Amino acid sequence: MTEDIITLDYGSGGKLSNQLIRSLFLRYFNNPFLNQLHDGAILPPSDKKIAFSTDSYTVSPIFFNGGDIGKLAIHGTVNDLAMCGAIPKYLSVSLIIEEGTSMYALEQITSSMAEAAQQTDILIVTGDTKVVNKGDVDGIFVNTTGIGYIDLDVDINPARAQVNDFILINGPIGNHGISILASRENLELEESIPSDTAPLADLVQQMLSITREIHVLRDPTRGGLATALNEIAQSSQVEIEIGEVKIPMDEAVKDTCQILGYDPLYLANEGKLIAFVPEQYAEKVLEKMKKSCYGEQAAIIGRVVARGKAEVYLLTEIGGKRIVGMLSGEQLPRIC
Amino acid sequence: MKYYDEYRDKNLCQLIIEKIKKLTKEEIRIMEVCGTHTMSIFRYGIKNLLPANISLISGPGCPVCVTPINEIDHMISLSDMEETIITTFGDMINVPGSTSSLKKKKAEGADIRVIYSPLQALGIAEQFPQKRVILIGIGFETTIPLLASTVLEAKKRRIDNFFLFSLAKLMPPIIKTLLESNEVKIDGMLCPGHVSTIIGTKPYQFIPERYDIACVIAGFEPVDILNAIYHIIEQRIKKIPQVENKYRRAVREEGNPLALALINQVFLTVPSEWRGIGMVAESGLELRPEFSNLNARNFSVKIERERENELCRCGDVLRGAITPRQCPLFRSVCTPENPVGSCMVSSEGTCSAYYRYN
Known part of the structure; x- marks a missing residue:
C-alpha cells in the first residue's frame, strides 16, 4: 500500500473510497462515533456553552521542519476552540487530495492527525475525502471543524480587553x-x-x-x-x-x-x-x-x-x- | 546576537542623544539615501528621540521606488511572453505599472517567482531548460555585484535560457543631481552603509568639497545612526565638512575591489531615468555587448502606454521635497494594500515607512 499513489478513483465514493476509509482513516482515528460510518456523527448533549470553529489548511510544503499539514490542521482548530476558553471535544476532517499524491504521504499525514488528536483528547468523529485532478490543489488541503465545551462562568472574547489588563x-x-x-x-x-x-x-x-x-x-x-x-x-x-x-x-x-x-x-x-x-x-x-x-x-x-x-x-x-x-x-x- | 546587540544598547543610545541635544540648538537637516536607513529610523522610533531642531529627510534610497513607471511596464510585459518564468526579489511583485503589476499577472497565470538570491534564478533556469528565465535585476551597488556574478556564472555553466533585465542604478550620480538642483536644503548626509561596503569612501568626496555638506557613512543599527548624526552635527559646528567612515566594521576606504571589478567586467554605465527626477547621466548599468545574448531587453514585447496617476507625488517624496503626508493620495487612496506609487510598495519606501510606523 505504501508504494501506491492516490488516483481519482479513491474519491469516487466507490470501492476504493471505501477501502481508503476502512484501511486508513478508521484504523487511525478509531472511535465509536466515527466507526458507525453514518452520514453524520450524533453527539451526546451537554449543559455547557458550545464553541464551534472551522479552518482550512493549505500549507506548502506539506511536510516542514517541526510538523506537517495534518498536525497543523488538528492543532489549528483545537487552538481556535481553546481561544474561546473551550475544552475541545469533537472534530471533523475533510481532505481534498491532488491525484498523484503518494499513499505514503497520506498515511503519514493521517497518522500525524491521529497522534495530535489523541494528544489533546479530541475525537475525529466525521470526515470526507475528495480527490481532484492534478494541479487543482497543491498536494493536500485539509479542513477541520471542531466543537468544544465552555464552562458557564468563562467569558473570553476579543471585545473584553480592559484598561490595565x-x-x-x-x-x-x-x-x-x-x-x-x-x-x-x-x-x-x-x-x-x-x-x-x-x-x-x-x-x-x-x-x-x-x-x-x-x-x-x-x-x-x-x-x-x-x-x-x-x-x-x-x-x-x-x-x-x-x-x-x-x-x-x-x-x-x-x-x-x-x-x-x-x-x-x-x-x-x-x-x-x-x-x-x-x-x-x-x-x-x-x-x-x-x-x-x-x-x-x-x-x-x-x-x-x-x-x-x-x-x-x-x-x-x-x-x-x-x-x-x-x-x-x-x-x-x-x-x- | 553578537555584533548587533551592542549597537542597540539603550543606555548608549540615550547617551548619544543627550550629547546631540547639548551640541546645538541650530536647525540641522540630514538626508539619508538608503532605504534600510529609512526603515531603521522608523523601526526604532529614532525621529521621536531626537530634539526638534534635527530633521531627517529621506532621499532616493529605495531601488524599487526610483524605477520609473515605463520601466515597470516593460518589466511587467516580459511576463506576457509564452514559456517564460520571471524571477524577482519580493518587493517588485506589488509595484504597480500603468494598469497591471507582476502580482496581477501572476494571478492571471504568468509564472512569477520570488527569489532570495539572484543565483536561485540560475537553478530555476537549469530546472526548466525549455523556458526562458528572466531575472529582474534591480538594486544599487550592494546588489549589482551579485547580478554580475550571476551573469558570469550563467555564461560559465552555459545556461542559455537565462536572461537579465537590468534596472541597476548607481548612487553617487543621483546624489550629485539632487545636490546640484538645490531644491532641498541639506546640512548633512547619512551615507549608505551597504553601498559603501562596495564603493568605499572616495565617491562621496565631492559632497563636502563641492557642496559644503557633512558626510558620515553609517551602519544600520540605532547606535550607528545616532552616532553618525552626532558626527554630522559636529562637522557642521566645527565647519569641517568631510567624509567620515563610522561603519568601519564593514566599510573600507577602497571599498570592495573584487566586487567593483565584477561590476566593471559585466556592466557599462548608461544614462538612466529616475522616478520623479528624470534622466541622469551615467547613473544606470546595462550589460556589456559581450553579454547581449543574456539581455532581456532584446525581447520585443508590447509595452502598454504609460499612465500615471497625476496626483501621485512619489517623485517629490523621492527628492525629499515633500514628506508623504503632503501627498493628497497618502493614506486615503494610496495604501500598502492598494498602492498608487512605488514608494508605498517597497518595505524600504518612504511612504510605506510613514504609513506603517507613524
Whole structure:
C-alpha cells in the first residue's frame, strides 16, 4: 500500500473510497462515533456553552521542519476552540487530495492527525475525502471543524480587553513563519528552526484554573503578534502598549529576520497564545503558564493603557515609541 | 546576537542623544539615501528621540521606488511572453505599472517567482531548460555585484535560457543631481552603509568639497545612526565638512575591489531615468555587448502606454521635497494594500515607512 499513489478513483465514493476509509482513516482515528460510518456523527448533549470553529489548511510544503499539514490542521482548530476558553471535544476532517499524491504521504499525514488528536483528547468523529485532478490543489488541503465545551462562568472574547489588563504570551514568536519559509525556499539556515505548532487547550485550562477573569485569548497565527494585537485593540477599542525587549524571541529567528528583512512581529505562529489578564492575576497566571511545556518561556509583554483609541504602540529597545500596524498583504523579503 | 546587540544598547543610545541635544540648538537637516536607513529610523522610533531642531529627510534610497513607471511596464510585459518564468526579489511583485503589476499577472497565470538570491534564478533556469528565465535585476551597488556574478556564472555553466533585465542604478550620480538642483536644503548626509561596503569612501568626496555638506557613512543599527548624526552635527559646528567612515566594521576606504571589478567586467554605465527626477547621466548599468545574448531587453514585447496617476507625488517624496503626508493620495487612496506609487510598495519606501510606523 505504501508504494501506491492516490488516483481519482479513491474519491469516487466507490470501492476504493471505501477501502481508503476502512484501511486508513478508521484504523487511525478509531472511535465509536466515527466507526458507525453514518452520514453524520450524533453527539451526546451537554449543559455547557458550545464553541464551534472551522479552518482550512493549505500549507506548502506539506511536510516542514517541526510538523506537517495534518498536525497543523488538528492543532489549528483545537487552538481556535481553546481561544474561546473551550475544552475541545469533537472534530471533523475533510481532505481534498491532488491525484498523484503518494499513499505514503497520506498515511503519514493521517497518522500525524491521529497522534495530535489523541494528544489533546479530541475525537475525529466525521470526515470526507475528495480527490481532484492534478494541479487543482497543491498536494493536500485539509479542513477541520471542531466543537468544544465552555464552562458557564468563562467569558473570553476579543471585545473584553480592559484598561490595565496585562498582556501575556506563552513563548517566543516567529518560529513557524521562519520554519515554513526555510522549508519552502530551501534556505540553509545555520541553526534549524522547527515550527512551534502545538495544542494549547490544556495550557488554557491551566490558566483558567488560576482565574476565570481572563478577558481575551488569541492565537497570533497568520499576520503574527502585531496583527492579533491590532484586532483586539479594534474589537475592544483600546490602546495597547508592548515592550520590544519583553517579547520572547529565539536568537535564530531574530538573526534570520535580520538577514531577510522580515519583521518578527508579523510572522506566523502555530503554538502561541496571547492573553489579556487583569493586573492582579497576571503574575500568577504567568507562573502557571511557565509550568506548562508550552509556556516555559512565557512573559508579560505589555498592557492596555487607555480606552477609546484602537492603537498598538511598541516601546522600541532603544527607548523610542512607534505604532505597530496590521500586516498588509504578504510580508516580502527586502532587496538589500 | 553578537555584533548587533551592542549597537542597540539603550543606555548608549540615550547617551548619544543627550550629547546631540547639548551640541546645538541650530536647525540641522540630514538626508539619508538608503532605504534600510529609512526603515531603521522608523523601526526604532529614532525621529521621536531626537530634539526638534534635527530633521531627517529621506532621499532616493529605495531601488524599487526610483524605477520609473515605463520601466515597470516593460518589466511587467516580459511576463506576457509564452514559456517564460520571471524571477524577482519580493518587493517588485506589488509595484504597480500603468494598469497591471507582476502580482496581477501572476494571478492571471504568468509564472512569477520570488527569489532570495539572484543565483536561485540560475537553478530555476537549469530546472526548466525549455523556458526562458528572466531575472529582474534591480538594486544599487550592494546588489549589482551579485547580478554580475550571476551573469558570469550563467555564461560559465552555459545556461542559455537565462536572461537579465537590468534596472541597476548607481548612487553617487543621483546624489550629485539632487545636490546640484538645490531644491532641498541639506546640512548633512547619512551615507549608505551597504553601498559603501562596495564603493568605499572616495565617491562621496565631492559632497563636502563641492557642496559644503557633512558626510558620515553609517551602519544600520540605532547606535550607528545616532552616532553618525552626532558626527554630522559636529562637522557642521566645527565647519569641517568631510567624509567620515563610522561603519568601519564593514566599510573600507577602497571599498570592495573584487566586487567593483565584477561590476566593471559585466556592466557599462548608461544614462538612466529616475522616478520623479528624470534622466541622469551615467547613473544606470546595462550589460556589456559581450553579454547581449543574456539581455532581456532584446525581447520585443508590447509595452502598454504609460499612465500615471497625476496626483501621485512619489517623485517629490523621492527628492525629499515633500514628506508623504503632503501627498493628497497618502493614506486615503494610496495604501500598502492598494498602492498608487512605488514608494508605498517597497518595505524600504518612504511612504510605506510613514504609513506603517507613524
